[in-house]
Amino acid sequence: MIGFGQAGGKIVDKFVEYDQRHGSDIVRAAVAVNSAKADLMGLTNIPQEQRVLIGQSRVKGHGVGADNELGAEVAEEDIDEVQGAIDGIPVHEVDAFLVVSGLGGGTGSGGAPVLAKHLKRIYTEPVYGLGILPGSDEGGIYTLNAARSFQTFVREVDNLLVFDNDAWRKTGESVQGGYDEINDEIVRRFGILFGAGEVSAGQEVAESVVDSSEIINTLSGGGVSTVGYASESVEEKQSGGLLSRLTGNGGGDDTLDTAHTTNRITSLVRKAALGRLTLPCEIEGTERALLVMAGPPRHLNRKGIERGRKWLEEQTGSMEVRGGDYPVTGSGFVASVILLSGVTNVPRIKELQQVAIEAQDNIDEINRESDDNLQNLVNDDEDELESLF
Ligand code: GDP
CATH class of the missing domain: 3.40.50.1440 (Tubulin/FtsZ, GTPase domain)
Structure with a gap:
């Protein structure tokens, strides 16, 4: 960097x-x-x-x-x-x-x-x-x-x-x-x-870990990119331990969790894409996208990411939407990060260019005027004085 x-x-x-x-x-x-x-x-x-x-x-x-x-x-x-x-x-x-x-x-x-x-x-x-x-x-x-x-x-x-x-x-x-x-x-x-893109093998057990090549492929093709983000805090209780097996609380909870986990993921994907982007723009027409779901592995699942990915495909109209996990334990939250690469409908850039052209014209005019003004100040009206050299 x-x-x-x-x-x-x-x-x-x-x-x-x-x-x-x-x-x-x-x-x-x-x-x-x-x-x-x-x-x-x-x-x-x-x-x-x-x-x-x-x-x-x-x-x-x-x-x-x-x-x-x-x-x-x-x-x-x-x-x-x-x-x-x-x-x-x-x-x-x-x-x-x-x-x-x-x-x-x-x-x-x-x-x-x-x-x-x-x-x-x-x-x-x-x-x-x-x-x-x-x-x-x-x-x-x-x-x-x-x-x-x-x-x-x-x-x-x-x-x-x-x-x-x-x-x-x-x-x-x-x-x-x-x-x-x-x-x-x-x-x-x-x-x-x-x-x-930096998760090394064996660091965490995840279903489909994002690799740096996926980031590179999403960015390849060039152009301009923007990033969306949304997060929600989650409880990180220890699961699957002796106690849960003894109390027989494991199975039922997990099924309930799956639906909940999937819904949380899809809702975070929507929030990230439709919320404030690093560069606000229309997401329709985005050429390529990458969805990264970060968080404790038990709060991530393939179904949620797959649904989120499909939704992104529909919204962007892109055929190249990648998705995957970024397992992070101990973070206390689940976050969705969406990279939208090759965006083209960006009103902010058009507005920036318009203001820039106006500024450029103004600067040229001010420079011309101030040259004239200085000439008027320094030279006498009838041009009767002569410079020394
Ligand atoms: P340079 O040192 O001549 O390249 O200019 P600066 O980096 O100081 O400023 C360039 C522009 O960057 C400014 O017009 C601000 O819009 C922006 N800027 C300056 N400092 C920061 C900062 O700490 N964070 C962010 N996000 N933008 C900054």
């Missing part, structure tokens, strides 16, 4: 923390890249030697502002420094690269697509992006940056997973507090999704 820019670095930093807490083995190695020294220093879990400062000769460690063209330039100039950090990773052990970045700023917005292009040229492993769209209250320049970066990033990665800050922002919250919560949400959703 490579975090580019401030948002990218913070999110990857959080993934590493999540990984350590859950022992989920998602992040084989983490790298943070930035043109702002202070942002790199603010990270906690990414090792120092895996933090790369780029553009030092140009911006002296102070960042590129919100200039994503400059962000792309410094990334290109210093790509060898980034490669240096990646050289320390046993790449043959990774399933894929994930480049994480906020698309509204400068460093990540410009740099992430440059890095993705570089990685694709060098490695055979898939290169995915996780792009964060800005809130609509961030203003025209951030929207313009995001629209341009989005277009470029989608082209350079094998699939772009998108999270829209705008759909998740809460009013009346401090920016920092808001981001902390949003970042937790990002890490939870993608953590379960990517964690599902």
Whole structure:
């Protein structure tokens, strides 16, 4: 996982923390890249030697502002420094690269697509992006940056997973507090999704465990992806022990449980697909989907997942809907995570592009006007004065 820019670095930093807490083995190695020294220093879990400062000769460690063209330039100039950090990773052990970045700023917005292009040229492993769209209250320049970066990033990665800050922002919250919560949400959703591909044989007994190849196949074909999530807490009592056999309580309960378990799963699948997605969109027309049911094995069953999968097929119209278990004991909840890959009906993107074009026109006009205004100020009305040289 490579975090580019401030948002990218913070999110990857959080993934590493999540990984350590859950022992989920998602992040084989983490790298943070930035043109702002202070942002790199603010990270906690990414090792120092895996933090790369780029553009030092140009911006002296102070960042590129919100200039994503400059962000792309410094990334290109210093790509060898980034490669240096990646050289320390046993790449043959990774399933894929994930480049994480906020698309509204400068460093990540410009740099992430440059890095993705570089990685694709060098490695055979898939290169995915996780792009964060800005809130609509961030203003025209951030929207313009995001629209341009989005277009470029989608082209350079094998699939772009998108999270829209705008759909998740809460009013009346401090920016920092808001981001902390949003970042937790990002890490939870993608953590379960990517964690599902890491279950090793014999770790838990499950009916049909999701494999990393299923995630890769769902993402292959490219385009834009979004992720849905829903969860419900469950009791994790010990079952099948001596006591239940003695009291003769085992059989009857289990049959009742099966229907209940199946219903819970199908309802969680609906909630995840129809609730708030990381990038809100129409799910009909989705090209490929993957359903992951995570939770204690006795609360998962094949019938529920099969029903949920069928329902997803109907809703998306896709013939390629995969599904499976992610057994996690001790979590205290059952969760459904749905990866919708190759979504095309996304009003939010169209709106973002519209606002970006308006911002671009406004910026051009303001630049022209301010040139004129400056000329008017500096030159005397009748042009009677002469410059010195
Ligand atoms: P950069 O360092 O120049 O790449 O820019 P930033 O990463 O600071 O900001 C880019 C965009 O990312 C902003 O416009 C915000 O929309 C978003 N952003 C910044 N920080 C965070 C964060 O911690 N979490 C999330 N979800 N988004 C963030």
